[in-house]
Amino acid sequence: MTNGTRRGLLRSVGLLPLAAAVGALPAATALAGARLPEAPVGVDAQTLARDEDYWAQVAALYDIARTPVPLENGFWGVMATPVQAAYLRHQKRVNREGAAFARLAFPQMYRTALERAAQALGTGVDEIALTRNATEAMQALIGGYNRLRPGDAVLCADVDYDSMLTAMRWLQQRRGVEVVEIALPEPATRQAILDAYARAFARHPRLRMMLLTQVSHRNGLRLPVAELCTMARQRDIDVILDAAHGVGQLDLRLPDEGADFVGVNFHKWFGAPVGVGGLYIRQGRASDIDPHMGEADPRGATATRVHTGTVNFAAVMALPDALDLHTHIGAANKRARLLHLSNGWIEAARQTGAFEVLTAEAPELRSALGALRLRGRNSIDDNRALATRLLDSFGIHTVMRDGLGSGACVRITPSVFTRPAEIDRLSDALRRIATGH
Secondary structure, three states, rough: OHHHHHHHHHHHHHOOOOOOOOOOOOOOOOOOOOOOOOOOOOOOOOHHHHHHHHHHHHHHHOOOOOOEEEEEEOOOOOHHHHHHHHHHHHHHHHHHHHHHHHOOOOOOHHHHHHHHHHHHHHHOOOHHEEEEEEHHHHHHHHEEOOOOOOOOOEEEEEEHHHHHHHHHHHHHHOOOOOEEEEOOOOOOOHHHHHHHHHHHHOOOOOOEEEEOOOOOOOOOOOHHHHHHHHHHHHHHHHEEEEEEOOOOOOOOOOOOOOOEEEEEEEEOOOOOOOOOOEEEEOOOHHEEOOOHHOOOOOHHHHHHHHHOOOOOHHHHHHHHHHHHHHHOOOHHHHHHHHHHHHHHHHHHHHHHHHHEEOOOHHHOOOOOOOEEOOOOOOOHHHHHHHHHHHHHHOOOEEEEEEEEOOOEEEEEEOOOOOOOHHHHHHHHHHHHHHHOO
């Protein structure tokens, strides 16, 4: 990103005086003209989750290849067709108007996207910055966290994302701290998770910072983040929260989780174009994260804690469109539907007796993501073979995940466009694998 463009963006988010932007035009009305499904009036989320007519209308908003059966939707959330149309319309404008658009019109559109993102997350506009993904945000937070001193300790767990674990381990050589890594209990229960962290706190009194993952990309475990943050705060331990998989499928305000530093993705469960994430720093805490490589720091601005360079203009412009659709469907409705779909394959897998289902039983610890493995088969090769068999023999796309203390697994992730027949197909495949067919 050139200095001129960056100054325009800084002006647009209130970090520098805002001059009138010549040629700035309001964004097109989000999803204007799109025919969106309407949920029946007065129906709660749990009842709506079983309304196949409604969810068939939602699924019709997505142009999805059904071969192989797409049950690996944790990578990113594909755009609905109205959002994709908006993205392509925005891209055409960017390409047609070139640098004049980027310098004159885009700053106000960036501001609009930032405001809508803050509204969706329940944060202040000045508490967030847009990034290209959660990894970029999390690396800026972990790498820039400046309260560590040699001899301090930091804490992470086996459910955390690989890039975040790498960043935590990097702190050992750069900050001279001890990196404490724990494996969370299986099967997971709320109390067992809280006890595991309490033991780590007791054993390592010099803990200063900890990484938490709201929803694990490995097995879909949703941590009791608010309780863990309260426990940490009582011991003066800061939490950096990876909410890449949580926001968009959990019905909550981000600040209510209690973490002062958070990285998010908008291109997973919010359904924005790939390349839009976010960084959150609670008001008053920005000074504990260094500005990015000497960035000027007016009033401790969140935006100066990360520098993404030239952004994907059209992707940022389409963020409000994606958030419009997300709001129309509703986070609570999404979550109820995703858990309903997951229940089908989880029950089938457990009934076979041949599989170890790693998905937590308690609904409050679950997410759209789930995982299993054949009993006694926890190696990477075993689970890569299981994912390959599901693909080659049954036409179902899943993915192998490793890194858990208990071993590797196969992750299964439906989306709002997943059809019940596709869950039935997976369930039948699991039964046939269990019986050796």
